[in-house]
Amino acid sequence: MVKENRLLLKNIHYDDQIDLLAYKSRGGFLGLQKALEKSPAEVIEIVKQSGLRGRGGAGFPTGMKWGFVPSNSGKPVYLVCNADESEPGTFKDRLLMERDPFLLIEGMMIACYAIGSKTGFIYIRGEYQYSHYILTKALQQAYSSKILGKDSELGIDIIIHRGAGAYICGEETALLNSLEGKKGQPRIKPPFPAVKGLYNCPTVINNVETLCAVTRIFEHGVEEYASLGTEKSRGTKLFSVSGIVNKPGVYEVELGVDMVEFLNDICGGLKADPKIVIPGGSSVPALKWSECDGVKLDYESLAAAGTMLGSGGFMVFGQDVSALELALNFSKFYAHESCGQCTPCREGAKWLVEILERVYSRKSYPGDLEKISSLCSQIAGHTICPFGDALVTPILSLMKKFPEDFNFDSFDFQLSSAT
Ligand SMILES: Cc1cc2nc3c(=O)[nH]c(=O)nc-3n(C[C@H](O)[C@H](O)[C@H](O)COP(=O)(O)O)c2cc1C
Ligand code: SF4
Numbered sequence: 001m002v003k004e005n006r007l008l009l010k011n012i013h014y015d016d017q018i019d020l021l022a023y024k025s026r027g028g029f030l031g032l033q034k035a036l037e038k039s040p041a042e043v044i045e046i047v048k049q050s051g052l053r054g055r056g057g058a059g060f061p062t063g064m065k066w067g068f069v070p071s072n073s074g075k076p077v078y079l080v081c082n083a084d085e086s087e088p089g090t091f092k093d094r095l096l097m098e099r100d101p102f103l104l105i106e107g108m109m110i111a112c113y114a115i116g117s118k119t120g121f122i123y124i125r126g127e128y129q130y131s132h133y134i135l136t137k138a139l140q141q142a143y144s145s146k147i148l149g150k151d152s153e154l155g156i157d158i159i160i161h162r163g164a165g166a167y168i169c170g171e172e173t174a175l176l177n178s179l180e181g182k183k184g185q186p187r188i189k190p191p192f193p194a195v196k197g198l199y200n201c202p203t204v205i206n207n208v209e210t211l212c213a214v215t216r217i218f219e220h221g222v223e224e225y226a227s228l229g230t231e232k233s234r235g236t237k238l239f240s241v242s243g244i245v246n247k248p249g250v251y252e253v254e255l256g257v258d259m260v261e262f263l264n265d266i267c268g269g270l271k272a273d274p275k276i277v278i279p280g281g282s283s284v285p286a287l288k289w290s291e292c293d294g295v296k297l298d299y300e301s302l303a304a305a306g307t308m309l310g311s312g313g314f315m316v317f318g319q320d321v322s323a324l325e326l327a328l329n330f331s332k333f334y335a336h337e338s339c340g341q342c343t344p345c346r347e348g349a350k351w352l353v354e355i356l357e358r359v360y361s362r363k364s365y366p367g368d369l370e371k372i373s374s375l376c377s378q379i380a381g382h383t384i385c386p387f388g389d390a391l392v393t394p395i396l397s398l399m400k401k402f403p404e405d406f407n408f409d410s411f412d413f414q415l416s417s418a419t
Contacts, residue, residue, distance in 0.1 A: 002257045002265040005228065007220070007236045008212045009252045012099035018134055020141040023102040029147075031218035035110045043114040043218075050217045050225050051234030056082055056170075056207030057281065057311045059299050062214070066204055068194035069115045075201040079112050079120040080179065083208050084163055084170035086125055087281035088333060089313030092238040093208035095250045097124075097131040100212070101138035105148075105158060107211035110218060112156045115204050120158040123175050126165045135160055167337035171385050172205040174339065185339045186385035209238055209312075229255035233298035237309070239279075243316035244272045255298040262297060263316070272318035276402070280310020282330050283390035285397035286323075307397075323402035327395045328356040334391040342383040348375050349391055356395075359406065369406060372399065 006012075016022040023029075035043050048063030069077055081104065085093040097104060108120045124132050139158055142148040148158055161179055168174045169184040176198050178184035197203025213235060217225045229235050233255040239262075242248045246268030253262060259279070263270060274289040279297070285307045287295075295305045302309050317326065335349035355372055358364050376392035383389075399406050 002253060002261045004251055004266060005236050005254050006252050007216050007225075007228070008096065008103070008209065008238065009099075009250070011103070012095065014099075017099055017101060018137045018141065020102065020138075020145055020147075023100075027219065028102055029106055031215040032106050032109050032113075035113060035218045040114045040116060043110065046222050047114070047214060047217065050222045051229075051232075052210065052213055052217065052225075053233070053299065054207055055209035055213065055237065055312070057087070057283070059309060062206065062210055065194060065206075066111070066115050068192070069202045069204060070195065071116065073195075073202055076119065077115050077117040078198045078201055078203040079108060079115060079117045080172075080175065080198060080203060080205045081108055081120065081122045081208060081211055082170060082172065082175060082205055083122050083124040083128070083131070084167075084175060085128070085208070085311075086167040086170050087283060087311045087313055088330070089240065089242060089278065089315045090281045090311040091240040092250050092312055094128055094131050096208055096212050096238075097128070098134050101135050102142070103212045103215050104135075104208055105138060105142055107213070107215040108158060109148075109154060109156055110214050111204065111206065111211060113154060115202075117204070118155055118157065120156065121179060121198070122158065122160045123169070123179055124160060124162055125170075126163045132160065132162055166339075167333075168339045168385075168387060171387065174385070175205065176203065183339075185341050186387070188384055230296075230298050230300070232300050233309075237297070237312055239297070239312045239314045241267050241314045241316075244270050244274060244318045245316055246271050253297065256296050256301070259292050259295045259297055270316065270318075272320070274316055275319045275321060276315075276317040276323060276326065276398070278307075278313075278315045278317075278394070280308045281313035282315075282333070283393055284308040284310040285393055286326075286401060288401050323398040323405040324356070324360055327398045327406075328353070328360050330394045331356055331391070334387070338387065338391075342388065344379045344382045345388045345391065348379040348388075351375055352391075352395065369399075 044066045052062045053059040146152045163169045166184050169178045171186050173187035174184045193203040236252050238252045240250050277287045299309050331352045335353045338345050338349050340346045379388045380392045
């Protein structure tokens, strides 16, 4: 029987979430206190030992990322919390920010201490008005209580900045450009942000959930945290579950739980006959329901099953959903959100929508299926940022797994008036 493990979510049921004293009375700032007993280098070492991997999607080891920050650059070091959360199907950071804002502030303070930063930024999705309100109130309290600010013990400032509704600004270098007041377009890497990030200074960018996990690692001790999950996927993970489940919502479980048991024991089971499962947000490959048996929710098992943990945006679609319609829906989203810098992404995304649309409306031309595959292969790996791969991944996996939904042969081919 799979059970929830509310390590990060343990205080989400209180309505006094922007009351600093209430946070302290529940053990708040114990993690920071314990971290301050160590040197910054030891704090980084502990985060490495915890096995924590970034929860924003790529799963990069957090301690290793912090360790890349040069200590002798002579420039200021910045911490940026990525709270852009725009991946379709993903809504877990919002819960953390709205229900336990000091957990994030504490995690950011530990991270700032470790990397030698005096300034942290929270780049928050523009549409998250309520999360912005809660965080602003919490920051005001932290300043008035002298936990933050120039006169505080650590002298750390945390500044909150609202995005303007562009999905691409979740990509870390586009986010940095946007934060600098430039167009939100990704930068070519290398150089990586740890060396040349915000205002060309060393910068660490971490997801909201990652930074909240840091607080718990220090509060509970690294041994306890590292004992959760599997050998290579340590700790807990939040999943935002939607679709044909009886109890959609945000759930936190130890990494490595069985996917089907998770759906049955925690999400209340399924209310219809399942067909398609996307476990990590719209940018990861789709699975057929028949492939889900025995698959565990951790980085390695999901990779072995041909998909990814991604952001933890877990979507289950029923038999009434056509894979073609889903591919068209996703491709419209990506075509709208492309920043336009790279021709394969900018033009390719539009062409994919055009072709999928005519297939969907039963007006496809002979060879359209091949055209989609060829377009996808010209986009993937040929762009500045991973958006290009994210765009083609769901389409290719849906076409491969559900060829019957893309069955061109059964359509009445019609030549459009343009030809
Ligand atoms: C198109 C695109 C969108 C992204 N959106 C987000 C996002 O909304 N939130 C996030 O934390 N990471 C997002 N990422 C990943 C970030 O670039 C980066 O890897 C992450 O913030 C690093 O934090 P972590 O190491 O704690 O996961 C996105 C990446 C891409 C390519
Ligand atoms: S892949 Fe797309 S989103 Fe990324 S930089 Fe190129 S055009 Fe912009």
